[in-house]
Amino acid sequence: MYKINPFTLLCAFLLTSHAYAKSISAESITGLLTPESVVQANNGDTFVSEINVFNTDGDGQIKHISPTGKVSVYARDMDDPKGLTMIGNKLYVADKNRILEVTSKNNWRVYVPETAFPFTPQFLNDIVADQYGNLYVSDSGDLTSGGAIYKIDQTGVVSVIVDRSRPEVLAPNGLWFEGRNQLLSVDFASGILYRINISTGKMTQLATGFGGGDGIVKTKKGKIYVSDWKNGYILHASAGKARIVKGGFNSPADIALSVDGDHLLIPVMKAGTLDFMKLK
Secondary structure (H helix, E strand, C coil), X not given: CCCCCHHHHHHHHXXXXXXXXXXXXXXXXXXXXXXXXXXXXXXXCEEEEEXXXXXXXXXXXXXXXXXXXXXXXXXXXXXXXXXXXXXXXXXXXXXXXXXXXXXXXXXXXXXECHHHCCCCCCCEEEEEECCCCCXXXXXXXXXXCCCEEEEECCCCCEEEEECCCCCCCCCEXXXXXXXXXXXXXXXXCCCCEEEEECCCCCEEEEEECCCCEEEEEECCCCCEEEEECCCCEEEEEECCEEEEEECCCCCECECEECCCCCEEEEEECCCCEEEEXXXX
């Protein structure tokens, strides 16, 4: 998700060589309106979804941060935009009960309407893409139960991967496409991290203890990081348990991995910031 070299971005944004030399974990972009998700494109552009006021339709938007650090509105008049992903130059947004496709600045359309889902969506949350152009989106239900994970193929047809018929499916939130027909998913209600077979829906528990699990990333070395929205932590999965990496965030939401793989990009929802955390 989110493709911008954090060193380049922060250097330009803060306009000092001293800031460039500092630890990025101490830096952030401020003044965002309830930021929920972030994605980074290969050319260095960064996009952040802003919910603004929950359940106020039309006040949500996507912010753009250029490689030189300029912040501007990229797309507006959305409802509650949350998860972001990219396929080529197109941006896909989980917006409340529908999926949007943003083709260029201020140009977006409803890609998958509410009526295309097998069940009426309650809380579409995270969204990821695979290498074939398929999308996967989580519905977190009422945040305690009723959730589902859907696949959306290249033609916009929606199918169920897992839903509330399984007792372990409560409020799926963060997703990560692993390849090999597999998704990672963390449940916001149970705090359990699962690996899911996309074809069969088989769920394998990988680790527990993620609290209000929100975003997921997996590094090239195979290390899995998860944000805990409820408790303000960034954690990683180790030996079947969640281990705290860093705390003190005021509701960290849908995290992303920088393209260079060196940093986490962390939308901190209640603080209204985008924070950068260097990975060891």
